[in-house]
Amino acid sequence: MNPALQGLLTIVIGVGGCVAYFYFSNILLDKVLFPPRGPNAGRNINRANVIRPWLFLAPALIALGLYLAYPVFETLRLSLTQRVRGGGYEFVGLANYQQMLREPKFWEGFNNNLLWLIVVPAASTAFGLLAAQLTDRIKWGSIAKSLIFMPMAISFVGAAVIFKLIYDTRPAGQEQIGVLNAVWLGFDGGIGSFIWLRLVPALLLLALAAGAGALGWSLMKPVLGREGRSPGLIFGALRILGAALMALVVYLMLRQTIAVFVSDLPYGQPQTWLTIPFWNNFFLMIVLIWIQTGFAMVLLSAALRGIPEETVEAAIVDGANPWQIFFKIKMPQIVGTIVVVWTTITIIVLKVFDIVFAMTNGQWETQVLANYMYDKLFRANDWGVGSAGAMVIMLMVTPILIWNVYNARREMR
Amino acid sequence: MDNIAGKKSALTWAVNIAVVALVALWVFPTLGLLVSSFRTGDQIASSGWWRSMLPTEQNLTLRTAGGDEAELVDGLYTVSGNLFAHEGREPLNISAFGTSSRDVGAYTPGETVDMGDGEIITVGETGDYVYTSVEEMSGRGQRVFVTAKVAPEFTLENYDSMLFNPNNIEGMSKAFFNTLTVSIPATIIPILVAAFAAYALAWMDFPGRALLIAAIVGLLVVPLQLALIPLLKFHNEIGIGKGYLGVWLAHTGFGLPLAIYILRNYMVGLPRDIIENAKVDGATDFQIFTKIILPLSFPALASFAIFQFLWTWNDLLVAIVFLIDASGETTVMTKQIIELLGTRGGNWEILATAAFVSIAVPLVVFFAMQKYLVRGLLAGSVK
Numbered sequence: 001m002n003p004a005l006q007g008l009l010t011i012v013i014g015v016g017g018c019v020a021y022f023y024f025s026n027i028l029l030d031k032v033l034f035p036p037r038g039p040n041a042g043r044n045i046n047r048a049n050v051i052r053p054w055l056f057l058a059p060a061l062i063a064l065g066l067y068l069a070y071p072v073f074e075t076l077r078l079s080l081t082q083r084v085r086g087g088g089y090e091f092v093g094l095a096n097y098q099q100m101l102r103e104p105k106f107w108e109g110f111n112n113n114l115l116w117l118i119v120v121p122a123a124s125t126a127f128g129l130l131a132a133q134l135t136d137r138i139k140w141g142s143i144a145k146s147l148i149f150m151p152m153a154i155s156f157v158g159a160a161v162i163f164k165l166i167y168d169t170r171p172a173g174q175e176q177i178g179v180l181n182a183v184w185l186g187f188d189g190g191i192g193s194f195i196w197l198r199l200v201p202a203l204l205l206l207a208l209a210a211g212a213g214a215l216g217w218s219l220m221k222p223v224l225g226r227e228g229r230s231p232g233l234i235f236g237a238l239r240i241l242g243a244a245l246m247a248l249v250v251y252l253m254l255r256q257t258i259a260v261f262v263s264d265l266p267y268g269q270p271q272t273w274l275t276i277p278f279w280n281n282f283f284l285m286i287v288l289i290w291i292q293t294g295f296a297m298v299l300l301s302a303a304l305r306g307i308p309e310e311t312v313e314a315a316i317v318d319g320a321n322p323w324q325i326f327f328k329i330k331m332p333q334i335v336g337t338i339v340v341v342w343t344t345i346t347i348i349v350l351k352v353f354d355i356v357f358a359m360t361n362g363q364w365e366t367q368v369l370a371n372y373m374y375d376k377l378f379r380a381n382d383w384g385v386g387s388a389g390a391m392v393i394m395l396m397v398t399p400i401l402i403w404n405v406y407n408a409r410r411e412m413r
Numbered sequence: 414m415d416n417i418a419g420k421k422s423a424l425t426w427a428v429n430i431a432v433v434a435l436v437a438l439w440v441f442p443t444l445g446l447l448v449s450s451f452r453t454g455d456q457i458a459s460s461g462w463w464r465s466m467l468p469t470e471q472n473l474t475l476r477t478a479g480g481d482e483a484e485l486v487d488g489l490y491t492v493s494g495n496l497f498a499h500e501g502r503e504p505l506n507i508s509a510f511g512t513s514s515r516d517v518g519a520y521t522p523g524e525t526v527d528m529g530d531g532e533i534i535t536v537g538e539t540g541d542y543v544y545t546s547v548e549e550m551s552g553r554g555q556r557v558f559v560t561a562k563v564a565p566e567f568t569l570e571n572y573d574s575m576l577f578n579p580n581n582i583e584g585m586s587k588a589f590f591n592t593l594t595v596s597i598p599a600t601i602i603p604i605l606v607a608a609f610a611a612y613a614l615a616w617m618d619f620p621g622r623a624l625l626i627a628a629i630v631g632l633l634v635v636p637l638q639l640a641l642i643p644l645l646k647f648h649n650e651i652g653i654g655k656g657y658l659g660v661w662l663a664h665t666g667f668g669l670p671l672a673i674y675i676l677r678n679y680m681v682g683l684p685r686d687i688i689e690n691a692k693v694d695g696a697t698d699f700q701i702f703t704k705i706i707l708p709l710s711f712p713a714l715a716s717f718a719i720f721q722f723l724w725t726w727n728d729l730l731v732a733i734v735f736l737i738d739a740s741g742e743t744t745v746m747t748k749q750i751i752e753l754l755g756t757r758g759g760n761w762e763i764l765a766t767a768a769f770v771s772i773a774v775p776l777v778v779f780f781a782m783q784k785y786l787v788r789g790l791l792a793g794s795v796k
Contacts, residue, residue, distance in 0.1 A: 006657060007594040014602040014661075022609055026699045052698055060610035060669055061625075066647075067640060067666020068632045074643035089650040100678055134432050138425070144432050153779035155773050157747040161754065162442045165449065165462075167763060177461050179445065179762070218689045270672035290442065298787055303428055332565030351636045354729045372640055378734070383642055390639045401634050408630040412623060 001182065025055045050101045072394065081149045081388035096384040106389070108365055109372040113282055115398075116352065116368065119282070121345040125338060128296025129259050132304055133326075135297075145301070149294035156291070156354030163287045164359060167273040189267045191300050202260045209253035216246030277365045284366055292348065296341045303337035304330065343400050350396055443772075449765035451567040457761045459563075468562045470508070472517050475500055475557050477534075477542060482552030489545040496540040496557060505561040510536045517558035571766040583763065584758075585770045588749040592771070594657060595732065595745060596725035599664035600718055606665070607672030608714065612702050613688070614673065615680035616688060623769060626677070632670040640667070641734050648735065657743070660736040668721045675720075675792050679713035714787025719782050723775050746771035 030036065031049060034044035079096055081089040098104050131148050135141035151159065168178030176182045187193040220243045223236050274280045307330055315329045353370040360366045362375065369389060377386035447460045475496040483490040487492040497504045509518035512528055515546040520526055531547030536557060544555055546674070575585050613619075613624055648659045683706065691701050707714075725731075729747040736743050744752075750767050757763050779786065 007598050010598045010658070010661060011601055014598060015605055018602075018605045018609075022699065026697070030697065050619065053613040053617040053622075056609045056613035056617070056698075057625070059606045060673060063606065063662075063666045064629070064632060064669055065661065067644065068635050068670065069628075071640035071643040072635060074646075075639045078642060105555075131432075131435055134428055134435065137428050138432055141432070146437045146780070147436050149787075150443070150776065150779060151439065152786075153723055153775040154443070155729070155747055155775070157727070157729055157750050158768045158772045159442075161750060161764055162446045164754070165445055165765065166442055168761075175458075175460055177457060179441075179461065179463070182461050182463075194613070290439065293439070295790065298790055302791055347634050347636075351638065353638075354747070357729070358754060370636075374639055374730075377642060387642060390636070390641075393636050394639055397634050397636055401631050404634060405627045405631045409623065409627055412626065 021059065022056070026052070029055065075387045075390050075394075078383055079391050080384075082384045090382070096388040100385050100388045100392075105362075105367055105372060106369075106373075109362070109367040109369045110392070112349065112365075112367060113369045115281055116285060116288075116349045117346060120285050120288050120292065120349045121342045122346050123285070124292040124296045125300075125341050127289065127293040128298075128341065129300050129338075131293065131297040132301035136301060136304060138192045145294075145297065148297055149292045150230065152289065152294045156287075156352075157358050159287050159291055160358035163283075163290075164274075169270050169272045172268075172270055176270055180273060184271060187265075187267055189265075193265075193267065197265060198260055202257050205253045205260065209250045209257070212246045212249040212253065216243040216250070219243045219246065274360055274366075276366045280360065280364055280366050284355055284359055287359070288349065288352060290306055292345050296345070299337055299341050300334060303334040309332045316375060343403070347397060347400060350393055369396075431686075439505050440442060446765050446769055446772075449761055450571055450769045451569070453566060453568055453570070454760060454762040456464050456563075456566060457696065457765075466565055468564050468725070470560060471563045473559050473561060473563075474514075475540075475559060477544045477554035477557060479554045483546075486545075490549060490550055491543065491545045492550070493543040494541070496536070496542055496559065498540075499554070504540055505559075505563060507538055507540060507559045509560040509770065511558040512556070514556075518560050538735075571762050572770070575763065575766045575770060583749075583753060583767075585746060585749060585767050588744050588746040589770065591743055592726060592745045592747075595660055595664070595728075595736065596722055598657075598661045599668070599725040600721045602661065603665045603668040603672050603721060604714055604718060607669055607676055607717070608707065608710070609702065610669075611673050611676035611680055612698075612706055614677045616701075617698070629670050629673050629677075633674060635670075637667050637731070641730075642772050655736060655738045655743075657736065660731060663731050663735045664721075664725050668717075668724070671720065672717045674677065675789055676710060676713050678792050679710055683709055691774075712785060712788060713792065715782065715785040716792065719778060719786050720789055722778060726775055 007095075009079055025056050029048050034048040035041075035052075036045045036048070038044075078089075080091060080093060082092045082096065084090050135144045135148075136287070138144070145331060154162070165177075167181075168175050168176075169181055170178075176185060187197060219239045223239050223243075273283050311329055311333070315325050320329065351370055352368060353374060356362060356366060356368050356371045357374070362368070362371045369392060373386050373389035373393065376382050423767040437447050437516060445462050452462070452465055455471060456465070456469065459471045460467075476499065477496065478492045478494055478499060480490070480492075483492050498620055498723075507522045509521060511517040512526060513519070525533060525535045527533055532545070532555070534542060534544045534555065534557070536542045536559070540559070542557070548656065574581055575583075576589070577586070578584055579586075614622060614629075644663060648654060653659045653662075660772065687705060687709075688701060691705060696704070702711070720749065727747075729751070732745045733748055736745065737748055738768075746767075750764070750771060753764055753767055
C-alpha cells in the first residue's frame with residue numbers, strides 16, 4: 001500500500017479509534033454498567049465517577065508505560081545480560097559495565113560529555129540572557145528575537161550541514177569557501193592578529209575566571225559565616241563542592257590565558273577544524289549553542305519582563321548603579337528561570353547524538369556517550385554494553401529527574 | 414537603568430549595534446547555506462558565498478574546435494575561432510591561460526605558445542584563438558584552461574535536480590514525502606490521547622492523581638536512547654518490525670509526556686466556574702471535555718502540535734532505528750542528508766540544496782506559528 005495512503009488511514013483509524021474508544025467506553029459506563037437511575041442511582045453515579053478518570057487516562061497510561069517506563073527496566077535488565085550463541089540471553093552481572101569501563105572510547109565519550117555539560121548550557125544561557133536583555137530595549141526587538149530564535153526550527157542534521165560549510169577546508173593556495181578558514185587566513189601574525197587572537201581571548205578568559213571566582217566566593221560566604229546564619233550540613237557541603245569546582249574553573253582559565261600568549265599559531269595554513277583534537281569538541285558545541293540560545297532567550301526574556309517595575313525603581317531611587325540593578329535586583333528574581341533553562345539544556349546535551357553523528361561520527365576524539373551507545377547497539381551489535389551505556393546516560397539524567405519531580409510536587413501543594 | 418531620563422539615548426546606539434551584531438552572527442550560517450543552494454558547483458568552489466554578489470575569478474576548461482574543422486594553411490593544419498563561442502557561453506575577458514592542468518595560468522593573453530610536437534596556439538584576451546599543428550589533429554579539440562572573471566550567477570537548477578528529476582537517485586522528493594508521512598500522523602495521534610489524559614489529570618479527582626502527575630514530569634526527561642532496543646525487540650515480537658507503524662507508535666509514546674504536561678498546565682488554568690456550571694446543568698464529563706475544554710484549549714493544542722511536528726520532522730535517531738530498513742525505500746530527509754554527507758562531502762551545491770529542502774518546511778511553520786511556539790515553550794518547561 002502507498003505509504004501516504006497508509007498514513008491517512010492510520011490517522012483516521014488512530015483518531016477515529018480514540019474518539020470511538022472514549023465515546024463508547026463512557027456510554028458503556030453510564031448506560032450499561034452503572035446507570036444513574038433505579039434504586040442504586042446514587043451509588044452508581046459515585047462508582048461511575050471513580051472509574052471514569054481511568055477511562056480517560058487508559059490509552060495514555062498504556063502508551064507511556066510501554067514506550068517509556070518499561071524500556072527503562074528492560075534496558076537495565078539487558079545491561080546485565082549477554083547474548084548467548086544460538087539465541088537466548090544469560091545473566092552476567094556487571095560484566096558489561098566492567099568491559100565498558102575498560103574501553104578508552106567510553107572514557108573519551110564520558111569526558112567529552114562532561115565538557116559539553118559545562119560549556120553548552122553555560123554559553124547558551126549567557127548568550128540567551130544577553131540577547132534577552134538587549135532585545136527588550138529596542139524597537140525592532142521582536143524581529144531580532146525571532147531571528148535569533150529561528151535555529152530552533154532547524155534540525156540537528158541541517159545545522160550540521162550549515163556548520164560543515166563554515167568549517168570547510170580547501171588546500172592551501174585555493175580559494176577558501178569556509179568562512180572560518182577565510183577569516184583565519186586573514187590573520188598574518190601582525191598587530192591585528194595579536195589583538196584578536198591573543199588579547200581579546202585572554203580578556204574573555206580573564207572575565208570568565210573573574211565570574212567563576214565571584215560565583216565561588218558568593219557560594220562560600222554563608223559557609224564562612226559572613227552572612228549571619230550558617231547553612232545546614234548538606235547544603236554547606238554542596239556549597240563547598242560548588243566553590244571547589246569554581247576554583248578549578250578559575251585555575252583552568254588562568255592557565256589557558258597564559259597558553260593563549262605563548263602558543264605558536266600556524267598562520268597562513270588552512271586548518272581542518274574538525275580534526276584538531278580537543279578543540280574540535282568546541283566546534284561541535286557551537287552548533288548546539290547556536291540552536292539553544294534562542295530557547296534560553298525566550299524564557300529569560302519572559303522572566304525579565306515579569307520582574308515588578310517597583311523593585312527596579314526602588315533600587316534606582318536608592319542610588320543603585322546598572323550593575324547592581326542587574327546582579328542584585330534582577331538576577332535573584334530570574335534565578336528560578338535560569339535553573340529551568342540550564343536543566344532543560346543539560347538534558348538536551350546528554351541526549352545529543354545527531355550533531356556528532358553527522359559531523360564527525362566520533363572520530364578525532366569527539367565521541368559522546370549517545371553516539372558511543374549507538375555504535376555499540378547498531379554497529380557492534382553488542383546489546384549488553386550498549387544498554388550499559390544507555391544506563392549511564394539515564395544515571396546522569398536522574399538527579400535532574402528527581403529535582404524536577406520534587407519541584408513539581410512542591411508546586412502542586 | 415532604562416528608566417533614568419537622559420541616559421537612555423546615549424545607550425540606545427550601543428544597544429542597537431550590539432543587537433545587529435548578534436542577529437548577524439545568528440543569521441549568517443543559515444544565509445550561507447541558502448545562498449550556496451542557488452549557486453552552481455563551479456561558483457561555490459571558486460569563491461566563498463559571501464562574495465557571491467561580486468564577479469569571481471574562475472578557472473574554466475574550454476576546447477578548441479575539433480580536427481575535422483581544420484584547414485590546411487601554409488602546410489599547417491589550422492583551427493581558429495572563439496573559445497567561448499564554441500561552448501555557447503558569453504564572451505569573457507581572459508586574464509591568463511594555460512594548456513596543461515598542472516599550470517592553468519601559465520601564459521598571458523596574446524602570447525604564442527609552443528606546445529611541442531609542432532603544435533602552436535595563440536589565445537587572445539577575448540578568447541579568440543589560432544591553433545596550428547604540423548600533423549593532422551585528433552577529432553576532439555585541444556583543451557585550453559583559461560582564467561577569467563565570471564559575473565555572479567544564480568540558478569534554480571540545484572532545486573530542479575534535487576526535487577523534480579525522477580532519474581536522480583540522490584534526489585530528495587521521495588525522502589520529502591516519507592518525512593511528511595512520518596510526521597503528520599505522529600503529530601495528530603498523540604494530541605487526542607494526551608488531551609483526554611490531561612483533562613482527567615486537571616479536572617477529575619481520583620486517588621493517585623498527584624503521583625501520576627509527578628510520574629509524567631519524571632518521564633519528560635527520560636532519554637529516548639533507553640527505549641531503542643527494548644522497543645525494537647517489542648516491535649519485532651508483535652510483528653510490526655521496521656516500518657511506518659512502528660515509527661508512528663514510537664513518536665506517539667515519546668511525545669506524550671510533553672503533550673500531557675503542556676495540556677494539563679493549560680487546562681488547570683481554565684476558569685473553574687464554566688466547568689462547574691456545566692456540571693450543574695447536567696453535562697457529563699465527556700460533554701464538558703468535547704464541548705468546552707477542547708475548544709478552549711486550542712492555543713495549548715497548537716503549541717504542542719508545532720513542537721511535535723518540528724521534532725518528528727527533524728528527527729534522525731527514531732527514524733533510523735524504527736523506520737529505515739535495508740532497502741532504503743523509506744528513507745527520510747535527515748537520513749538522506751547524512752548519506753549525502755558521506756558520499757558527496759565536497760559537492761556543496763548538492764548538500765546545501767538537500768539541507769535547505771529539509772529546513773524549509775520547519776522554517777515556514779516556525780515563522781507562521783511562532784506565537785504558539787513561544788507560548789508552548791513557556792508552558793512546557795518544567796518550573
